[in-house]
Amino acid sequence: MNNDSVLRVDENTLSKDLSGNIYIVTGANSGVGLETTRQLIKQGGHVVMACRRVEAAEEExxxxxxxxxxxxxxxCDLADLQSVRDFVDVFLNKYDRLDGLACNAGMVNMSGQPKYTKDGFETTIGISFFGHLLLTELLLDLLKQSAPSRMLILSSVIHAGSPKNRYDVHLDDLNFKSRKFSNFAAYGEAKVACVLYAMELAKRLEGTGVTTASVHPGWARSNFGSGGGFFMRMIMGMMRPIINNLTSWTNSNEESAQTSLHCLLSDDAPNHSGAYFSQHSVLYRDKECRKGGWPMTSPNPNARDMDNAKTLVDISRKLVGMN
Ligand SMILES: NC(=O)c1ccc[n+]([C@@H]2O[C@H](COP(=O)([O-])OP(=O)(O)OC[C@H]3O[C@@H](n4cnc5c(N)ncnc54)[C@H](OP(=O)(O)O)[C@@H]3O)[C@@H](O)[C@H]2O)c1
Structure with missing residues (x-):
């Protein structure tokens, strides 16, 4: 792989005039979310930055x-369902349209043991999936009123697992309450849930003009993985210069925002509602996937199973307090 391998949004798409359009980007103060936000504003859009650290967002x-x-x-703290509800109340009081919702924020619990949000979700899936599910469901009416409109959710190459070990959502224990915890499994399963949610939502929204996508942004040279305990932070601190030098394998934040921007802005993305869109990635264990694709088929059959998706969303809507 080299820098020519990066999938890039075409110039026509990046020069569309977005004046009058309103977007929400979660985790907009850092990495992929920050660069997605910057490009939307460059094109004249109005972006509501949904961030848990308002000061960090103000600075950026x-x-x-x-x-x-x-x-x-x-x-908006996605680890706290009340904070998500408060965000939506404030947003709906101020705005009467929503052209694009980018469910971008995410983290991995690197502590080696499960950590729970206020609402009892394991933090990795709680933030990436449950918080975004509630946010999206509460904004669906407005997305429909604003159609054509788009929603995307960040997944990851990690959701694919390997041919010998495909991650799946554990519908009987989504939050590691009765299983041994693993950082990687928690992250992989959370990101399978994100792929399934985009797929299920696309089906539910057929004919409404609202389309969805799940996204692998690439191996971003962002702040990702900087949380966790002292030893993990130390390891990540030592790894970061190495990762930053692997420029043919890893992507700048601007490159990592390309797939989200394609899903939000290109004429073609809505023709593939519910699909998985991926930047190139050496991290796919299935070699044929490494080039990425807009869209591409996930190599993980568990992330393509509509029955799995419907059951997951049904259970999850109840868990976040939706009927
Ligand atoms: N980096 C990669 O190589 C990679 C690969 C595949 C997928 N992804 C996915 O891409 C997305 C963006 O990650 P990134 O690489 O840009 O990492 P990043 O630089 O660490 O940004 C993550 C963003 O998520 C926010 N966030 C974390 N917990 C939150 C919470 N409880 N409520 C609201 N926001 C929260 C962070 O806020 P704070 O600044 O306050 O922490 C930050 O703004 C994530 O979903 C990640 O899983 C990343």
Missing amino acids: ASAFADLPGSYDIIR
Whole structure:
């Protein structure tokens, strides 16, 4: 792989005038979310940055001052369902349209043991999947009213697992309450859930003009993995310079935002509602997937199973307090 392997949004798409369009990007203060936000504002869009650390978002957003578009920052902690509900209340009081919802935020619990959110979800799946599921479900009416509109959710190459070990959602124990915890399995399963959610939602929204996508952004040179305990932070601190030098394997944050931008802005993405879109990645264990694709078929059959998707979403809507 070299830098020519990076899948890039075409110039026509990146020069569309987004004036009047309103977007929400979660985790907009860092990495992939920050670069997605920057490009939308560059094209004249208005981005509501849904961040748990408002000060960090304010600091990053100061660089947007000279761009044609605009932004707003509203606090949203995806590890706290009440915070998600509060975010939606504030948003709906201020805005009456939503052209694109980018469910971008995510983390991996590197502590080696399960950690639970206030609402009892294991944090990795709690933030990546359950928090975003509630956010999306609460905004569905507005997305429908604003159609054509789009929703995307960040997954990861890790969801694919390997031919010998495909991750799956454990419908009887989504939150590692009765299984041995593993950082990688927790992350892989959470990201399978994200692929399944985009797929299920696309089916449910057929004919409404709202389309969905799940995304692997590439191996981003972002702040990802900087949480966790002291030893994990130390290991990641030592690894970061190595990762940053592997420039043919890893991607800048701007490159890592390309797949999300394609899903939000290209004319073609809505023709593949519910699909999985991936940047190139050496991390696919299935070699034929390494080139990525917009869209591409996930090599993990568990992430393509609509019955699995429907059952997951049914259970999960109840767990987040939706009827
Ligand atoms: N980096 C990669 O190689 C890679 C590969 C595959 C998939 N992804 C996915 O890409 C997405 C973006 O990651 P990134 O690489 O840009 O990492 P990043 O630089 O660490 O950004 C993650 C963002 O998520 C936010 N976040 C974490 N917990 C949150 C919570 N409880 N509520 C609200 N926001 C929260 C973070 O906020 P704080 O700044 O406050 O922590 C940050 O803004 C994630 O979903 C990740 O799983 C990344």
